[in-house]
Amino acid sequence: MHKILIATDSFDQVNGVSTTYRNILKYSRKKTYVIHPGLFKWKTVPIYPEVQICKEPLRAYKKIKEINPTHIHIGTEGPIGLSARVYCKLNKVPYTTGYHTKFPEYLWKLAHIPLIITYSYLKVFHNDSKAILVPSKSCKEELNKKGFNHVFVWTRGVSKNLISKKSYPKSKTPKIIYVGRVSKEKNLEVLCELQDKFEITIVGEGPLLNKLKLKFPKVNFLGYRFGSALADTYKSHDVFCFPSKTDTFGIVMIEALANGLPIAAYNVTGPKDIVEEGKTGYLGNNLEDNIRKCLKLNRKSIASNINRQWSWSKCIKILHSHLLN
Template identity: 35%
Template sequence: MPDQVLTLAEAAAEQAPLRLLIVTDAWAPQVNGVVRTLTTMVEMLRARGDMVEVVGPDRFNSLPMPGYAEIRLAVAPRRKLAQIVDAYMPCAVHIATEGPLGWAMRGICRRRGWPFTTAFHTKFAEYLEARARVPAAWSWRVLRHFHRPARAVMAATPSLRTELARQGFAHIRPWTRGVDLSRFRPEPRDAFESLPRPIFLYAGRVAVEKNIAAFLSLDLPGSKVVIGDGPQRAELAARFPSAHFLGYRENGVLARSYAGADVFVFPSRTDTFGLVLLEALASGTPVAAFPVTGPLDVVTDPRIGALDEDLRAACLRALDCDRAAARAHAEAFSWDASAAQFRDNLVRFSR
């Protein structure tokens, strides 16, 4: 009987509203998949009655990230962060990123004996190797150290979880992603009426780790379109003058752009998921990508896209894919399921 009573009490506690603190170096006004994911989690948890406080770099003195000015990094945040934490009095802590705020919150939790969870959003080892020639093995060592005390390390896909386990990570838990099916739809398809078809579209950050040059250098029919901005935009626009660089597109314009394309090209080899893949598929647009983490986990049906080390071959094969099947595949990815997984992975504590 005592075991049964304890189990019931624990179950009741799990259903009680949370007082969650999320600490993240990626937050508005940044525009990327991490921010979109966290914003959606906050909205959905608050809608179910949980209290959620997000601490991002906007609350601190900050400096631009070298080579990526739109990303601000908090400077010496620990003292102010501790004050924010004490004022809020959380019963669960999630550390979303491995930047200055993430390290500071990790230190606070370690000193106080608080359990916490983390997530693996970005392949920083490959990112730093691509941008700064830092050996990936060095970065993996730092990342293992950062995540080691976490009660759960959340990762979006099976292939990423396998890679993390191979790299020596423990307590790895699934946390999938979703897509807004009411926002991203197959119709209308009139976004690029003035451009020669077929339309091959990339959408996302325009930065070296996204490997966009691998797409723009391909010999393809029709038009190549790039939506998004970032530190490599000017360089790529100069190198590939025939491509169409449209900058940021938000609200309905972005969704219409997805739907208006014939193929969505995802040349990145360093993403852990790629929300844009789901957004394109929800818009009925098939995907062409390399067979790497992210595309391997999302593009699991040859009717909805093509994965190939020959990216040009993948792009041409994707032209023959089934747009209705692409939409149907995306409908299986739910933000409700993502939020439920995220909440179940969190660890409560008493102050």
């Protein structure tokens, strides 16, 4: 019988990686275990305080040995991921890896660590796995160009509790929402600068929150929202704006689409894999123009199409097809 282990350095946080693995655990019908930093002693790092860094990789290795999995999916490239990779190599356990985040670009933006160093490490980390699973076609193409092997697209889903059943009247001033980490790499100042033209709401927290609050007093900063409260917050707005240029996907975008919100974003990896230009949103260099064009789109049509396209069962099926076959 298959005994699957997911090894991830992100599980307790509010981000796309944690959302993915929590939902796989929730909906998988196969025996699945997870190890993550919250099970051990951990610390944070100043440049990315939300991240948990496991301080006991040897204990993590021993925990994997106790579980004795037949197959391992390594979700991240930190200490937990490294412990799992060493275990797989020493014990000849088949494994896949997940590539979720453009950490080389993040680390360059946050700490000026050269891209060549981080990408060289990632290639060594990933290239011996059965499959490198990435969330989008354009991400796959980028990694192929950089010399990564056997890269496959791995879809995502939207939980039912994140789809609101409420209806809201159209507002006089267009209401624009962003959901996600409030940090430098998310490029949020470009959105906040439109505070005099739209009613802007930011859902989430992060190291840039206090600075943005002081600089943009007209923007509504709501902190974290979860479950039905988050779904209702999506639904009560007119357009979802995703100004980031460094994401590999953006689960929040498909959550917004499932609530009928069109997407205004740049034409970069993530948005261009999700948005159907002129149907579910607009992409381009001018966010204000994209938002104004989005206001003319049919919300009911957006919601009905997107709910058929993304599911956690499909996500799990793809994972199992690469990991177990």
